[in-house]
Amino acid sequence: MQFSSESVEALVDQFARLPGIGRKTARRLAAFILKLPKAEVAQMADALIAVKEKVISCTTCFNVTDHDPCPICASERRDHETVCVVEEPGDVMAIERTQGYSGIYHVLGGAISPLDGIGPEDLRIKELIARAANPAESDPIIGEVILAVNPSVEGDTTAYYISQLLAPFEVKVTRLARGIPIGSDLEFTDEATLTRALLARVSM
């Protein structure tokens, strides 16, 4: 199926650029937009433009924000002695959704990936070490850095490298536990994950 309007086809092309959206879904989305009142479409368009115009990177933690410092870094309720290091801004959202963490963050902007040629200089690792080594006068000294990087080869490489760099400072470096997802089945858990889970077993 093809729309008889060039404008609609152009919209389909734009939707099809989004991750996970094929042309079929893009056409459905375009058809949905056609049915919306003009005011609602304008709201949507404004939101898209605002994302590019207003959203900046927090100069402390490098999370996406409308204000610098971001609400998390500026909050007095947060524990500023604990820094959770994540790869992407989406990971901050994932951890915030747990409502189980009250510290602050540092967004690296990715992970070290030797096979892709992404090294430490392409990430915000220097800035993390600077935060640990020379905290701003108003900030408390960082007591713990939680490495919440993905449990992948890239995440492991990043974690080892950062822990080496943090070794000279009096800061506790921890990493998220690896094991069996809640609700899954032992029988279907792969051997490497199960081995990690056994090694990281806890007393009851």
Next chain:
Amino acid sequence: MNVGYPHNTMAKSNILHSDAIVLRSIDYSETSRIVTLYTREGGKMGVIARGARASKSRFGSTLEPMAHISAIIHCKPGRDLQTLSEASHVNTHDELRSSLLRMETGIRVIELVSSLMQSDQRNEQVFSLIAATLTALDKAPGRTSNLWPFFQLRLATLLGFGPAFDGDLVKGLTGEAAILDLRSGHITISAEPDGVSHQASRSVLRAFAVLARADLSDVVRMEMDAQTSSGVGAAVAAYLKYHVEESYPSRSARVFAQLSTPES
């Protein structure tokens, strides 16, 4: 992605059961992964693992680079990507990811294989070499730096361009320096006419010769001082680069060079 169609076992069935080493794994769409495997039965293959990114995925951690897995692949002729339906660990390589040094060697091994092997090249000996090298890297108590030059020289031999030196001549070398002819792999005292030579110390080229012919079990026990080890690394890299030219990968080496000098 350039992906071939495995032969032999494929002629009888469109389901391929094979051991495989994961060379590369990239996210695809919201839930899937595209994985490059080096399989024992079909050589280098690209497969799609649907649902592999879900937290309760049946693939678990089997699709991480360097993993040695048992795979079930549904193949269709003419398709760029075959479908991976099942994967389980053959060897979990628990220690391989326990240090940067081990990871560096492992990643450079799979990067080289990925770069040099064509998608229609089935080679069981190459598969066995990769699997044995990764296992040695995982199990070796400490000395793993010899494995990278060993792997390169052995892979060169399996692909038909291994160094063809005379072992007795190497043992009888006199003087401080010697010559490795990059074209033939001969190790001599003076450069060959029309040869392309790499000069190194006698001890470096002796170590080069040993690594080219020794068993894996001896390689992990072989002791080399830092200077000799560095010289062997340079000689092996020069030899490989001469033969495979731009196909010699340098991306991960550049990144690991940054990781080994964190103070810069």
